[in-house]
Amino acid sequence: MVVANIQVSETPLVIYALRRADDALILGHRLSEWCGHAPMLEEDMALSNIALDLIGQARELYTFAAKVEGRDNDEDKLAYLRDVRQYRNLLLVEQPNGDFAQTLVRQFFYSAFADLYWRAMMNSRDATLAAIAAKSEKESAYHLRHASEWIIRLGDGTEESHRRAQAAIDNLWAFTGEMFAVDDGERALIHRGIAVDPASLRGRWLATLSEVTREATLALPQNDWMQQGGRSGRHSEHLGHLLSELQSMQRTFPGLIW
């Protein structure tokens, strides 16, 4: 790694946009790892298409963050030239793909949240955030339906698929609490009507999860201890490995374009 990390002026609004952008980019990158490896062709296309949507959302949000920041950063620098501690994504989205059930449960937890989140963000007082949300919520509706159908198919499928789906739910559950937590900077943006209060979405998120897992004959864990850290830049060991792949070209050939 020869190229230095960029400095980012981390005002509350910049951090807010980076958190959403990083969620979308990291999850999009994870899904893109399935390209050419999914269990069937249709699923290969589905996961790649969802990855494309997420990376597109990330681009809009990074562009917005760079504009708010008002320095010479842009979407590419924000994606390629920040190190692990500067990334603010949820721990959930950086978790490895694991088996197909792990990938789909991770997607289900996130999409059920993102779908509500974008819909609420359409009312943001910030016009750009509202516009990005209006695009993203249409996409997230498809992502949620896709993941939900798979959760039911896996949970209510064979003994083996049920076992794996339940294991994935139990494994990833502790990473969901972070979706609903906010810090002081974000709380101030919520009060100003710019940011969405995620706590207000938790009831409906849980209702979606309950509905789908019931039909899938799966159980949601009772355990409510939650792991946090991603939003403040404290990540699992997985993110560094992911970034080394995501950023390798720009780190090796600075300023490279296609």
Add this chain to the structure above:
Amino acid sequence: MVTVTDDAALRQRAWDAAASVVDPEIPVLSIADLGVLRDVVLDGDHVEVAITPTYSGCPAMNMIALEIEVALERAGFQHAKVRTVLSPAWTTDWLTEDGRKKLRAYGIAPPQASNSRRALFGDQTVACPQCGSDKTELLSEFGSTSCKALWRCKACREPFDYFKCH
């Protein structure tokens, strides 16, 4: 001397040039048919074309922007710029009636009204663009491009693309 009428004619010429650009993935549809072309503004010899992206990650948008600049240059506009507008968000409701006919003739089922999109497990009926039968089934919600789903007709057995409502 430039008159108001000349300006209007010039703007129309710029609009027509931009509107001639087609979607690289669905070449029967122009960006005007798609509703992607939002505005053309003339300022002296500068032209600014406003387009709106279909899907956040649609890779065709870069190519469309490039082709608009080329089309305007061919039409005699040396200083063309393409601007992306996010709001209001593009919807398949903006697809023109003519565009829907062209899609069907091309073998792609046009999008249905967007009010059914929200249902988590809603049943949709999509008519086969080949034989018109509504005995069809969804094969994959995500098809060959981000805007399409893959369906199959149970009557004529042909697989077909469905342009997803958005």
